[in-house]
Amino acid sequence: MISETVIETLQSFVPEENIHLQEPMAGRTTFRIGGPADCLIEIENEEQLKQITRYLNLVEERYFILGNGSNLLVSDRGYAGTILQVGRKMSRILVEGTRIRAQAGALLSQVSKTALEHSLTGLEFASGIPGTVGGGVVMNAGAYGGELSQVVTQVNVVSPEGESLEFDRETMEFGYRTSALRKHSFTVTEVLFDLKEGEKGRIQAGMEECSRLRREKQPLEYPSAGSVFKRPEGYYAGKLIMDAGMRGYQTGGARVSDKHCGFIVNVGKATAQDVLDVISEIRERVKMRFGVDLETEIIYLE
Ligand SMILES: Cc1cc2nc3c(=O)[nH]c(=O)nc-3n(C[C@H](O)[C@H](O)[C@H](O)COP(=O)(O)OP(=O)(O)OC[C@H]3O[C@@H](n4cnc5c(N)ncnc54)[C@H](O)[C@@H]3O)c2cc1C
Structure with a gap:
């Protein structure tokens, strides 16, 4: 306390x-x-x-x-x-030519919208990811073939000692849903995105296509934290879970989504323990059936 x-x-x-x-x-x-x-x-x-x-x-x-x-x-x-x-409260977004400078608390959807308004292409994939710029950069968020690592050119952070530091694309060591920042306790304060001039109509169409796919494939009608597991090499987590017979598997208020088995949804008053129990059952059954170790993408805070 x-x-x-x-x-x-x-x-x-x-x-x-x-x-x-x-x-x-x-x-x-x-x-x-x-x-x-x-x-x-x-x-x-x-x-x-x-x-x-x-x-x-x-x-x-x-x-x-x-x-x-x-x-x-x-x-x-x-x-x-x-x-x-x-x-x-820390979400200013500035456009500098073909670059966008965004504070870490800005939502990725807002930054993508700003890019569209200025006919800048490169962030269409991020328009439906419900995270902030800071969280997105740390996780190297991505969708539909795009990842933040492709457009991020500079990341400003504050160290635990209160020092300002700067990372570039190389020092960020971006990987699949990870970056160097997951190993350090730095806080992202600002990110510079390097985009390209594009055609507004095409950018808009790209974003609409991503939203359509999301609405079609993801259980957006329920609270969730997105895909629970990382994609194991050579497989899709959702398909493995479905093939293990776990579509609709439920403990308390936590349920394997009927629409996308890679999501666990809160269908009403789910506790964290309910979710952890579902995760552990999934991991056990997928390991038993397919010999694949599923690694969680979501972060557990206790
Ligand atoms: C419906 C739904 C769909 C989703 N679709 C996708 C998708 O298509 N692709 C994808 O990649 N993800 C997706 N996600 C997951 C999530 O939106 C992303 O991982 C997002 O980038 C997380 O950002 P956040 O701001 O919410 O971070 P949080 O959940 O708040 O935090 C995540 C991690 O980032 C750290 N962090 C957050 N902000 C900072 C900061 N400023 N400085 C340092 N560390 C920080 C936290 O400490 C934590 O470790 C989805 C989630 C949902 C609910």
Whole structure:
């Protein structure tokens, strides 16, 4: 449990309305699951982030960086520590010629929309990914043949010691749904996207096609965290799960989606434990039937 002294100090760094004590994480994740975080702070700028991370490190208080919570499963007990949310309060988007500079809390859908408005091509694939720029870069989010690594040219971060650092495409070591930032506790503050001039009608058509595919294939009508598992080499996780006979498999309120077996959906009052139980059953059955180890893509926070 976070102490009064720590809370008082945090209150000196950010306006009081940005600090939420005992904040239910179910309200901050797309899964709509998760107990309370001791403290959640909505970050507004890089300076606040530096002061807070430096301080929390100094007093050895744990913290976690939250974007839009769209790739996250939070424990039913919640999080004993501080959540720093880099979200809508830090979401400025600037267009500089064929480049877009976006703060980490901007939604990928907003950045893609800005690209469309300026007839810039390269981000069509990202228009329906419900995450922030920061979360997207850390996870190297991708869809329909595109990945952020193809268009990101610079990533500004803050280190736990409160230093500003800059990564480029090489030092980001992008891989499938991963980057160098997953190994370090850096917080992304700003990202520069390098796009190309395109034709507005074609860009729009590209985005509409991606949305159509999403609506058709994904259970967007239920809360979820997207694909639960990474794609195993040579297979599709959803197909393996379906072939293992697990379509519609349900524990409590967590269900293997009937529409896309790679998704676990919250069909009503699912607990994190329900989801973990479904994950563990899937992994066991897929391993038994096909000898494939499924690795989770979603992040479990406890
Ligand atoms: C319906 C649905 C569809 C989806 N479709 C796709 C898809 O097509 N492709 C895809 O790749 N993903 C998809 N996802 C998953 C998810 O949207 C992406 O992984 C997204 O990039 C996560 O961003 P976020 O801001 O929500 O991150 P969060 O879930 O908040 O966090 C994810 C990770 O990133 C870290 N993080 C977040 N912000 C920062 C920051 N500023 N600095 C440092 N670390 C940070 C967190 O600490 C955590 O480790 C989907 C999810 C849903 C619910």
